[in-house]
Amino acid sequence: MDEDDTKPVDDGDSRDDESPVSPGGDRTDDSQLVGDPEGTGDPEATGDPEATGDPEGTGDPEATGDPEGTGDPERTGDSREATDSNTGSVDDVLTTGTSVKGSDGTTVESRSRDRSSPEVDIGSMVLEDDEEDDKGLFDDLLSGEPIFENKEVLRPSYTPHKLPHRSDQINQMATILVSALRGETPSNILIYGKTGTGKTASAKFVSQELESTSQKYEVPCDVEYINCEVTDTQYRVLAQLANKFIEKNQDRIQERLERLREVRSDVVRNGDARVDESDLEVNEGDLRVDENRQSESSDGVDIVKFDSVGELDDRIERLEADADGMEEVPMTGWPTDRVYSTFFEAIDYRERVVVIMLDEIDKLVEKSGDDTLYNLSRMNSELENSRISIMGISNDLKFTDFLDPRVKSSLGEEEIVFPPYDANQLRDILQHRADVAFKPDALTEDVIPLCAAFAAQEHGDARRALDLLRTAGELAERSQADLVREEHVRQAQDKIELDRVVEVVRTLPTQSKIVLFSIILLEKNGVHNINTGEVFNIYKRLCDEIDADVLTQRRVTDLISELDMLGIVNAVVVSKGRYGRTKEMNLSVPTEETEAVLLSDSRLGDIENAQPFVQARFDN
Numbered sequence: 242m243d244e245d246d247t248k249p250v251d252d253g254d255s256r257d258d259e260s261p262v263s264p265g266g267d268r269t270d271d272s273q274l275v276g277d278p279e280g281t282g283d284p285e286a287t288g289d290p291e292a293t294g295d296p297e298g299t300g301d302p303e304a305t306g307d308p309e310g311t312g313d314p315e316r317t318g319d320s321r322e323a324t325d326s327n328t329g330s331v332d333d334v335l336t337t338g339t340s341v342k343g344s345d346g347t348t349v350e351s352r353s354r355d356r357s358s359p360e361v362d363i364g365s366m367v368l369e370d371d372e373e374d375d376k377g378l379f380d381d382l383l384s385g386e387p388i389f390e391n392k393e394v395l396r397p398s399y400t401p402h403k404l405p406h407r408s409d410q411i412n413q414m415a416t417i418l419v420s421a422l423r424g425e426t427p428s429n430i431l432i433y434g435k436t437g438t439g440k441t442a443s444a445k446f447v448s449q450e451l452e453s454t455s456q457k458y459e460v461p462c463d464v465e466y467i468n469c470e471v472t473d474t475q476y477r478v479l480a481q482l483a484n485k486f487i488e489k490n491q492d493r494i495q496e497r498l499e500r501l502r503e504v505r506s507d508v509v510r511n512g513d514a515r516v517d518e519s520d521l522e523v524n525e526g527d528l529r530v531d532e533n534r535q536s537e538s539s540d541g542v543d544i545v546k547f548d549s550v551g552e553l554d555d556r557i558e559r560l561e562a563d564a565d566g567m568e569e570v571p572m573t574g575w576p577t578d579r580v581y582s583t584f585f586e587a588i589d590y591r592e593r594v595v596v597i598m599l600d601e602i603d604k605l606v607e608k609s610g611d612d613t614l615y616n617l618s619r620m621n622s623e624l625e626n627s628r629i630s631i632m633g634i635s636n637d638l639k640f641t642d643f644l645d646p647r648v649k650s651s652l653g654e655e656e657i658v659f660p661p662y663d664a665n666q667l668r669d670i671l672q673h674r675a676d677v678a679f680k681p682d683a684l685t686e687d688v689i690p691l692c693a694a695f696a697a698q699e700h701g702d703a704r705r706a707l708d709l710l711r712t713a714g715e716l717a718e719r720s721q722a723d724l725v726r727e728e729h730v731r732q733a734q735d736k737i738e739l740d741r742v743v744e745v746v747r748t749l750p751t752q753s754k755i756v757l758f759s760i761i762l763l764e765k766n767g768v769h770n771i772n773t774g775e776v777f778n779i780y781k782r783l784c785d786e787i788d789a790d791v792l793t794q795r796r797v798t799d800l801i802s803e804l805d806m807l808g809i810v811n812a813v814v815v816s817k818g819r820y821g822r823t824k825e826m827n828l829s830v831p832t833e834e835t836e837a838v839l840l841s842d843s844r845l846g847d848i849e850n851a852q853p854f855v856q857a858r859f860d861n
């Protein structure tokens with residue numbers, strides 16, 4: 242409200258030019274107070290300022306003595322009393338009201354004293370107020386020239402059309418999967434690589450190409466993508482796949498039914514009882530058909546001939562029964578073998594090659610063992626009409642160690658490794674995306690190289706590089722800068738780092754949080770190169786304070802090692818000669834922010850005054 246109400250100060254020049262409340266100014270001149278534009282020479286004062294409780298008619302809270310810009314007539318009256326000795330007492334001001342008629346015939350209360358109130362047009366003034374009120378919360382934010390042309394392009398969900406520096410891997414995948422287009426079963430593929438190296442993006446790109454080519458050449462080939470981080474049990478994987486194929490089958494059956502019904506009505510309309518055989522020739526695509534009725538057309542598509550309308554009706558009935566018989570798998574509740582057989586039937590309903598992409602396949606194995614992979618990999622020997630091929634994607638190179646040797650050898654028929662990107666490659670990737678994502682010339686020259694350099698330091702992660710670029714753009718946009726500059730990238734780097742730390746710290750187990758809090762307390766009290774004994778001492782006291790179990794010093798040392806691995810503390814083992822070895826550590830994350838996250842935990846939040854614990858520490 243403040244901003245809106247104070248805005249007219251900039252627009253109106255009445256106060257600066259001839260403010261009635263200027264020092265020593267006397268506001269008793271009626272012509273000014275009734276807002277006579279001619280009389281006052283005040284271009285803004287076209288209405289009765291008194292009527293709005295604003296002596297200048299500018300809506301200026303300062304001028305009205307209404308510091309909060311509330312437009313409250315009582316407050317205005319107060320202030321006028323204080324600044325203008327000639328206007329009488331507050332009570333007078335408040336009680337002596339007259340009515341002023343606006344141009345629209347509305348009556349507005351005037352609080353001026355002893356004044357005749359001629360008819361005044363308040364329309365324009367009201368309009369001005371309306372305009373100000375119309376300015377919403379988002380107007381200012383929207384008014385800035387946006388930096389982004391299409392921000393979505395920088396989000397992880399976007400699948401780019403071009404994947405620079407991945408052509409080798411993409412070609413490798415294509416060479417393996419092309420057999421699907423020849424109706425053969427492609428080898429299973431395992432794709433490895435660290436996070437953000439373009440595994441998912443490349444696999445999705447290849448699968449889109451595969452599906453579109455299969456449509457072009459009318460070769461039945463489907464690709465199904467499953468993210469095993471979300472769908473992480475055998476039941477869910479099989480249920481999701483079963484339902485997808487049931488849906489596809491249903492769509493296909495409906496298409497066929499429509500076609501058959503069309504043919505039927507044509508035949509009945511044209512040929513009454515006599516049926517011309519050619520009319521009954523229906524291209525059934527590759528639906529399962531009665532074998533003795535099936536013949537191959539020249540383009541390889543099955544043609545089914547019907548001898549009579551009755552036969553056509555039988556076919557329609559059978560298809561309808563098929564459709565009715567396909568029951569969707571509920572997300573829980575069925576025995577796994579029923580889910581498996583439903584999936585099996587759904588996939589085998591028609592001839593096709595199916596590529597199943599299991600992204601984050603290591604998560605599936607970690608959560609529910611290798612049963613799913615075992616079942617999927619032996620399916621081909623039982624399927625009659627279709628064939629499946631598995632494409633597993635993982636950033637854990639060691640996950641196959643946990644697999645049954647049979648699964649391991651069948652899954653890893655082909656392996657493709659995605660190496661990390663270097664800074665130059667990341668620069669190309671960012672440039673391609675930035676061209677679409679940002680307005681022309683919205684980035685200074687050093688922005689992309691800097692984002693690439695930061696991300697290259699972190700194992701060449703393209704996701705991180707894109708996050709940096711997007712966050713830098715958002716920070717620039719938020720600060721209403723006209724360009725994204727180097728400083729925005731640095732701020733973005735800090736922000737992302739802090740967000741990561743906050744997330745890691747927030748999700749630590751309570752015991753680790755207590756250990757970390759002990760380290761923070763020591764650091765805050767000026768202790769550097771903190772040793773395990775000191776941490777343990779404070780840790781014990783904190784546990785007593787919040788009634789937590791006290792772990793042994795050995796366990797606490799393990800927890801410190803975990804914090805070290807997470808990059809929260811930096812611990813080194815130092816030798817103390819004949820006193821043995823100890824770990825010395827320092828915090829590697831911002832103290833204040835980390836402490837705030839820890840204290841937001843309801844248990845640690847109970848620690849009221851931690852100072853005494855620190856004073857009781859062992860001195861080196």
Ligand SMILES: Nc1ncnc2c1ncn2[C@@H]1O[C@H](COP(=O)(O)OP(=O)(O)OP(=O)(O)O)[C@@H](O)[C@H]1O
Pocket residue numbers: 396397398399400401403404405406407434435436437438439440441442443635636670703704707
């Ligand atoms: N060569 C590339 N060109 C353009 N964008 C890329 C390229 N490589 C990766 N990306 C982008 O980087 C982001 C991360 O890529 P992707 O999800 O494919 O990585 P990933 O290797 O599957 O990582 P994770 O193992 O964490 O799932 C995506 O937004 C993707 O579009």
